[in-house]
Amino acid sequence: xxxxxFTASTLFTLAFFSGAANADEYRNGxxxxxxxxxxxxxxxxxxxxxxxxxxxxxxxxxxxxQHDYPDDNMAQLLERMVQWADSGxxxxxxxxxxxxDDEGKVQFDGYGFGSDGNQANREFSFQKxxxxxxxxxxxxxxxxxxxxxxxYVESKEIAKLFLGIGKxxxxxxYTLYGNCAWFAGNLFNDIVPKNExxxxxxxxxxxxxxxxxxxLSKYQDLPDPGYIAESISRTINSAGWHDNEGSGxxxxxxxTFITADENGLLSGxxxxxxxxxxxxxYANFVSAGYYSESQNKMHFFTYNLKQDKEIxxxxxxxDVTFRNIxxxxxxxxxxxxxxxxxxxxxxxxxxxxxxxLEDTGNKGLEFYAxxxxxxxxYFENGKILVLLRPDGAQYDDDKSEGIRFIKYDVEQDKxxxxxEVAEKLSGFDFFKLQ
Numbered sequence: 001x002x003x004x005x006f007t008a009s010t011l012f013t014l015a016f017f018s019g020a021a022n023a024d025e026y027r028n029g030x031x032x033x034x035x036x037x038x039x040x041x042x043x044x045x046x047x048x049x050x051x052x053x054x055x056x057x058x059x060x061x062x063x064x065x066q067h068d069y070p071d072d073n074m075a076q077l078l079e080r081m082v083q084w085a086d087s088g089x090x091x092x093x094x095x096x097x098x099x100x101d102d103e104g105k106v107q108f109d110g111y112g113f114g115s116d117g118n119q120a121n122r123e124f125s126f127q128k129x130x131x132x133x134x135x136x137x138x139x140x141x142x143x144x145x146x147x148x149x150x151x152y153v154e155s156k157e158i159a160k161l162f163l164g165i166g167k168x169x170x171x172x173x174y175t176l177y178g179n180c181a182w183f184a185g186n187l188f189n190d191i192v193p194k195n196e197x198x199x200x201x202x203x204x205x206x207x208x209x210x211x212x213x214x215x216l217s218k219y220q221d222l223p224d225p226g227y228i229a230e231s232i233s234r235t236i237n238s239a240g241w242h243d244n245e246g247s248g249x250x251x252x253x254x255x256t257f258i259t260a261d262e263n264g265l266l267s268g269x270x271x272x273x274x275x276x277x278x279x280x281x282y283a284n285f286v287s288a289g290y291y292s293e294s295q296n297k298m299h300f301f302t303y304n305l306k307q308d309k310e311i312x313x314x315x316x317x318x319d320v321t322f323r324n325i326x327x328x329x330x331x332x333x334x335x336x337x338x339x340x341x342x343x344x345x346x347x348x349x350x351x352x353x354x355x356x357l358e359d360t361g362n363k364g365l366e367f368y369a370x371x372x373x374x375x376x377x378y379f380e381n382g383k384i385l386v387l388l389r390p391d392g393a394q395y396d397d398d399k400s401e402g403i404r405f406i407k408y409d410v411e412q413d414k415x416x417x418x419x420e421v422a423e424k425l426s427g428f429d430f431f432k433l434q
Contacts (some may be wrong), residue, residue: 017377023310026226027051029123030395035106036098036120037434043099043137044105046129047188047198051091051228052392053126055202058222061291062209064261076211078165084166086114092186093200093225094118095146095191098129099137102267114167114174126390126400127434128234130192140191147190151183162217172333177216182223182266199253202227203284206365207306220281227253233402234431236387238332239293239376240298243339248376250387255283262379264427276300276313278320286311288332288374289337299342299354303328310354329355331375332421336382336410343410345375351410364413368406384408388419402431 006232029050036044061084071335072080084090094112098120100385101107109117113334132140152172155248166175174180185200194331201221210217219312230237231253241248247261251272258268272283276298285302292299300311302325310323328347335341340355349369365372365386374387388404423431 015433019087020304022288026056026337028125028394030125031397031400032121033127034108034120035140035404036096036108037127039434040129041130041133042130042131043097043135043140044129045140045188045191046096046098046127047093047228047232048096048122048124048231049091049093049129049182049225049229050122050124051093051225051229053226053227053233053235053390054177054392055230056090057220058224060206071132072139072394074110075163075165075336076396078162078176082165082174085176086174086181088115092117092183092224093228094122095144095184095187096120096350097140102357109141111187112171113155113178113180113185114169115180120431125394128139128188128198129434130230132191134189143191144187147187151186154178155183161219176221177223178295178352179223181225181228185223185228198228199231200228202225202253203304205305206324208304209281221284230389231388233400233433234376235389238286238289239290239374239385241377243293243377246379248378250287250374250376251286251316253313255279258430259414260428264425265430275315277316278313278318282311282397288329288344289333289377290332290342292334292342294339300334301325301329301332301344330369330372333375333377333384336377337378338385345372362410362413364415365408368415368419373403380407382409382411383416386415387422400433 019247022068027050037044059397064159065080094110097109098106111116111238111409112113128173151281151289155178158178159175162175166173177203181200183199189197198218203220203223206219207217239248247259248258249257251257252269255272256269257272261267273279282302285305286300287303288301298315298316302308308325311327312321329344329346330347333343334346336345344354345365346352349366351360352358353360368388371388371390373387376385378385386406388409390402394400401421403422405422406419407416409416
């Protein structure tokens with residue numbers, strides 16, 4: 001998850017990974033910021049990512065390697081995946097410290113894991129910078145050095161759970177879990193105030209790929225540069241709409257959510273388990289959801305568990321039911337004319353009926369399938385608001401734009417609008433990026 005420059009040997013190695021994506025499918029470094037965020041005071045700490053706001057599909061990648069190398073044992077498959085991750089093809093994330101010297105000139109120091117290219121002149125796609133008010137840059141450097149050493153030690157302990165499979169780097173051990181996102185996410189969160197923390201690990205049940213007798217199989221997450229990009233860009237991962245209240249919710253990374261109406265943001269971020277306590281740890285695995293006013297039920301759908309589920313809950317209560325599902329859904333909403341009928345959007349952009357999983361035949365969302373992260377009924381009756389991740393092919397030298405949306409008509413099976421950027425709507429400055 002690191003190198004910006006491919007060597008001939010790296011490309012040769014990648015030639016064997018027939019199931020791996022090419023760099024353009026993950027990375028989108030297009031900006032250089034030599035002074036951090038000039039709208040903030042100094043010193044400031046920035047976490048930066050050079051990839052799209054799109055998490056790594058680890059389960060699918062592992063399954064592809066199993067298909068391509070059927071004679072490999074688990075250790076050999078993990079070795080191949082570490083090489084794939086360390087090749088740079090899936091991007092890199094790092095931390096930069098910006099401060100002013102005695103002459104008032106902005107200086108920087110870069111910190112990362114598995115790569116030496118952590119300087120401010122490295123191209124990135126998304127960043128989050130935080131002004132550190134109570135310390136000077138020398139004190140921050142000392143804090144960083146102490147945390148780095150602790151992370152190097154911890155990375156070697158993590159490597160033991162991965163059968164020692166990884167790459168020695170600067171006193172630590174780079175592994176599929178103890179990677180650049182794990183290092184930069186922990187380092188950044190250790191330096192900045194708690195309310196500025198980023199989510200750096202996507203929910204992932206390692207029991208889906210690792211036999212249960214390995215301690216690693218108990219892990220429930222995966223540090224991922226793409227997930228940090230989702231966190232920073234405030235990508236919405238599921239949504240719901242309350243007709244009677246004229247407002248809706250959007251679930252962000254982790255278990256946080258916001259509420260909004262047609263005029264803009266109302267509240268948040270807050271923990272979704274405050275409203276749906278019975279979700280518990282499942283909250284991190286939710287990939288889609290919709291609310292039925294007539295039933296007073298929220299229907300959530302998980303992904304990346306060994307056994308995924310539909311979880312139906314009543315707000316503020318212990319009423320909860322579970323149904324096993326064996327398919328990933330990227331979005332959900334209720335039928336515009338009957339809110340007891342759930343409609344689920346697949347990775348291919350097809351729409352299924354929730355209860356029967358019958359395909360409706362609607363294919364109007366296929367073109368946007370890879371970018372869909374959520375969908376919701378909203379104040380325009382009969383229309384569906386479909387939320388898209390940030391554009392994965394941005395090129396502006398000075399800025400990055402955030403999440404987008406389109407409007408969809410179910411009955412016509414037709415997308416009604418071109419993608420629009422959410423931050424440009426009045427009242428939605430929450431989605432404006434640094």
